[in-house]
Amino acid sequence: MSTDLGLANYxxxxxxAGGGDLDFGLNTNIDxxxxxxxxxxxxxxxxxxxxxxxxxxxxxxxxxxRLITFDLDVRxxxxxxxxxxxxxxxxxxxxxxxxxxxxxxHWQVPGNSERFLRARCVKRKRLLLPESELGITRIAxxxxxxxPRFYVAAPNSDNxxxxxxxxxxxxxxxxxxxxxxxxxxxxxxxxxxxxxxGVIFEVGGLGGTGxxxxxxxxxxxxxxxxxxxxxxxxxxxxxxxxxxxxxxxPGSNSxxxxxxxxxxxxxxxxxx
Numbered sequence: 390m391s392t393d394l395g396l397a398n399y400x401x402x403x404x405x406a407g408g409g410d411l412d413f414g415l416n417t418n419i420d421x422x423x424x425x426x427x428x429x430x431x432x433x434x435x436x437x438x439x440x441x442x443x444x445x446x447x448x449x450x451x452x453x454x455r456l457i458t459f460d461l462d463v464r465x466x467x468x469x470x471x472x473x474x475x476x477x478x479x480x481x482x483x484x485x486x487x488x489x490x491x492x493x494x495h496w497q498v499p500g501n502s503e504r505f506l507r508a509r510c511v512k513r514k515r516l517l518l519p520e521s522e523l524g525i526t527r528i529a530x531x532x533x534x535x536x537p538r539f540y541v542a543a544p545n546s547d548n549x550x551x552x553x554x555x556x557x558x559x560x561x562x563x564x565x566x567x568x569x570x571x572x573x574x575x576x577x578x579x580x581x582x583x584x585x586x587g588v589i590f591e592v593g594g595l596g597g598t599g600x601x602x603x604x605x606x607x608x609x610x611x612x613x614x615x616x617x618x619x620x621x622x623x624x625x626x627x628x629x630x631x632x633x634x635x636x637x638x639p640g641s642n643s644x645x646x647x648x649x650x651x652x653x654x655x656x657x658x659x660x661x
Contacts, residue, residue: 391505391657393543396497403483403494403532410492411483413461418468418476422527423460427496430537430661431455452661455534457494457508465524477526484510484530494532495542504660506539507610508532536610538562540657548653553584553645558637560658565605565636567656570649572598579649583635585642590635592617594627601649605634606656 394408397415404410413419435448463480465473491507512531521527540560547556549571558564568590570579575598580591590603599619608616617625637656646652 390544390655391493391540391542393503394495396495396503398497398499401494401496404492406493411480413480414496418464418466418473419480420462420464421459422462424457426455426457429455452537455506455508455537456511457532457534459530459532461528461530463526463528473524477528480528481513481515484513484528484532486510486513491535494534503542504539505542506534507536508534538659538661540659542657544655544657546653546655549651550644550653551646551651553643556637556642556644556654558639558642558656558658560660561639562659562661563636563638564656564659565609565634566654567606568603568635569653569655570601570603571651571653572600572649574598574650576648576650579652580647581635581649581652582645582647583637583642584645586636586638588633588635589629591629591648592624592627593629595619595624603628603635605636609634 391406394402396402399421400415401413401421402408402411403413414421431453433451433453435450436445437448438445461480463473463477468476487509491509493505494508495503495505497503509532510530511533514529515521516527568581572579572595577595578591578593579595579601580589582589592601592603595601599622601619601624602617604616607614615623615625617623617628637654
């Protein structure tokens with residue numbers, strides 16, 4: 390699960406969730422000289438052409454995947470030659486094409502909370518030049534984020550809710566939360582209704598006890614694995630149709646717990 394890494398302004402991170410991989414930018418010997426595509430938008434357009442008329446019939450516009458390019462200068466500075474060349478290898482090792490694993494790219498800029506998105510390296514370029522052998526090596530890398538959304542790194546939580554209550558999404562896009570239903574008292578179903586949007590999440594036909602998780606964040610990003618489950622149980626088949634992903638719209642959301650002991654929400658403020 391992603392979390393705030395406490396980056397300083399103009400500091401970046403690329404690697405597994407929670408830290409421990411490559412820091413670059415401020416306070417490192419890896420200077421970020423140029424960034425392209427970090428906040429760009431590119432629309433998938435489904436407009437249809439009018440028959441024998443000017444223009445198009447408006448269709449749905451969706452955000453495409455995101456391409457981000459970094460120009461990095463790996464500087465020798467006060468490092469020994471061997472330490473500098475090891476750092477170059479480390480940078481190239483982290484920005485390597487991976488068959489199927491996404492990493493997290495975190496960044497911090499003035500005026501914003503630390504943000505992140507998930508991406509994989511799709512291109513890397515390094516030129517051998519006189520200056521690249523004398524202390525400054527330029528490495529250009531390109532990342533592809535299949536999910537074009539980016540998020541505030543620190544998650545929000547709203548726990549132990551019963552009855553009717555309000556959950557606030559401070560992002561600019563719909564946020565898809567991880568929902569946890571407490572079921573200490575058993576019961577055969579869990580259900581919540583977002584009365585602001587009309588979206589319902591309901592799972593019926595449950596036996597026994599055990600807390601139930603509905604991971605809407607994982608679902609909408611197309612990740613594999615369990616998305617509606619209890620420990621040891623896949624409860625996706627019992628998710629009531631039409632199985633619309635439950636979301637929190639920007640601003641206030643009035644929610645009612647219809648079935649279950651209480652319900653917890655975890656979500657990340659979301660942007661595109």
